[in-house]
Amino acid sequence: MSFFTKLKDRMFKTSSKIEEGLDHLVADATEAPAAPAAKPGLAARLAGAVAGGRVFDDAMLESLEELLIQSDMGVDTALRVAANIAGGRMGRRVTTDELKRLLAAEIARIMAPVARPLPIYPSRPQVVLVVGVNGSGKTTTIGKLASQFRAAGKTVIIAAGDTFRAAAVEQLQVWGARAGVPVMTAPEGSDPASLAFDAMTRAQAEGADLLMIDTAGRLQNRADLMEELAKIVRVIRKKDPAAPHNTLLVLDATTGQNALSQVETFRKLADVSGLVMTKLDGTAKGGVLVALADKFGLPIHAIGVGEQIDDLAPFDPEDFARALVGLDG
Secondary structure, X not given: OOHHHHHHHHOHHHHHHHHHHHHHHHHOOOOOOOOOOOOOOHHHHHHHHHHHOEEOOHHHHHHHHHHHHHOOOOHHHHHHHHHHHHOOOOOOEEOHHHHHHHHHHHHHHHHHHHEOOOOOOOOOOEEEEEEOOOOOOHHHHHHHHHHHHHHOOOOEEEEOOOOOXXXXXXXXXXXXXXXXXXXXXXXXXOOHHHHHHHHHHHHHHHOOOEEEEEOOOOOXXXXXXXXXXHHXXXXXXXXXXXXXXXEEEEEEHHXXXXXXXXXXXXXXXXXXXXXXXXXXHHOOOOOXXXXXXXXXXXXXXXXXXXXXXXXXXXXXXXXXXXXXXXOXX
């Protein structure tokens, strides 16, 4: 199964919401009936919409804006996308299929500049610091990325730096064993920076290609977390002044608009260089990724639609846009 097929199938909650909304939007003519006859059923109205479409007017524009906002695209982005689609089309008839294609093209246009694979630098080890709130899919993402890099011939070491959560450490150990990647751990509650330093020492000594460092995601006390992350950066820079080479923020798509505030928070806590969005298969809020791209312009390296290793893939803006609106490949 191609990743696009998987993406389209598993983003059903979002795509069906948008697809159904567009169907209703085109089918719901605004003209009042000439006589108090029974209102035609949805099937008949949709058949009429497919045949002749609907005149794009102010009411339709407003309905389109509401639909995009409800899909968690964010108010500013939704209004701009709707306005761009309306441009030059007011007073013309549009069909559902045409609207889908226009919307997909507009979404892909917004997201094309941020679709970038995780950059691989010649320096060894390349240090990837991974941040995000607890429950965002951070440890699973690290495991999947490590396994994929290992399969591509790269040597990888994982440092289980969330030393206060035994479950996170155990999850990384499971992924490490599955992928044949060593996972360095420390006693529960110990200093994550000390573990990061030891992991950096080992990665340099063994000539590893990548060192992936998990971090805590406790936002209850941001000052403590900021100091913890800053200390990790300080100690690994004693080994390599350019480290970390990437700081990935992992976001959970099911949190919707909260993802925007998480980006703002973690950009203050760490020098975030790129995003990974997980759990797109479990939400009707997939439009938030469009809002993130539009507002922050940070690279989106990968998206996840499940728990298996191949359920995380590089972000493709055109595939994502087509899946989001329910178009076939």
